[in-house]
Amino acid sequence: MEIEQTLILVKPDGVQRGLIGEIISRYERKGLKLIGLKLLQLPLVKAEELYAIHKEQPFYDRLIEFMTSTPIVAMAVEGKNAIKLARLINGVTDPLESAPGSIRGDYSTDITYNLVHASDCLENAKSELAILFSPEELC
Numbered sequence: 107m108e109i110e111q112t113l114i115l116v117k118p119d120g121v122q123r124g125l126i127g128e129i130i131s132r133y134e135r136k137g138l139k140l141i142g143l144k145l146l147q148l149p150l151v152k153a154e155e156l157y158a159i160h161k162e163q164p165f166y167d168r169l170i171e172f173m174t175s176t177p178i179v180a181m182a183v184e185g186k187n188a189i190k191l192a193r194l195i196n197g198v199t200d201p202l203e204s205a206p207g208s209i210r211g212d213y214s215t216d217i218t219y220n221l222v223h224a225s226d227c228l229e230n231a232k233s234e235l236a237i238l239f240s241p242e243e244l245c
């Protein structure tokens with residue numbers, strides 16, 4: 107089993123709704139280890155880099171505007187199968203499909219304003235972590 111590192115974001119809606127502690131506790135309770143944590147206003151260039159894969163999507167502009175609107179929390183977590191586990195804890199993107207017990211299943215009704223982000227594969231986890239954290243910021 108692989109020890110992986112992944113990037114998780116609490117999006118602006120999660121911060122505004124006062125859910126930072128609740129959201130972080132879910133990864134911690136599962137056994138994933140926090141190795142980096144910060145509150146920041148996401149710069150436009152970093153939002154564009156993070157979501158470059160969605161550039162042609164009709165929701166892209168709304169997504170970028172949302173992600174840069176108010177502060178987010180970025181965290182790096184580490185653990186066995188951390189990438190898949192973080193996404194299971196988050197729940198799927200579509201609010202009609204996200205299971206009760208997942209973060210989105212419990213707290214979100216909107217496909218864009220969906221509280222959290224987690225990298226979807228090892229390659230993207232590496233590049234997304236590098237967008238948000240310098241090596242010195244990871245413990």
Ligand code: CMP
Pocket residue numbers: 160165169199217218219220222223224
């Ligand atoms: P995230 O996991 O950060 O990855 C891409 C984001 O784009 C996603 O969460 C949503 O916030 C947003 N998104 C994905 N699909 C749609 C969609 N069909 N309509 C609107 N927003 C979407």
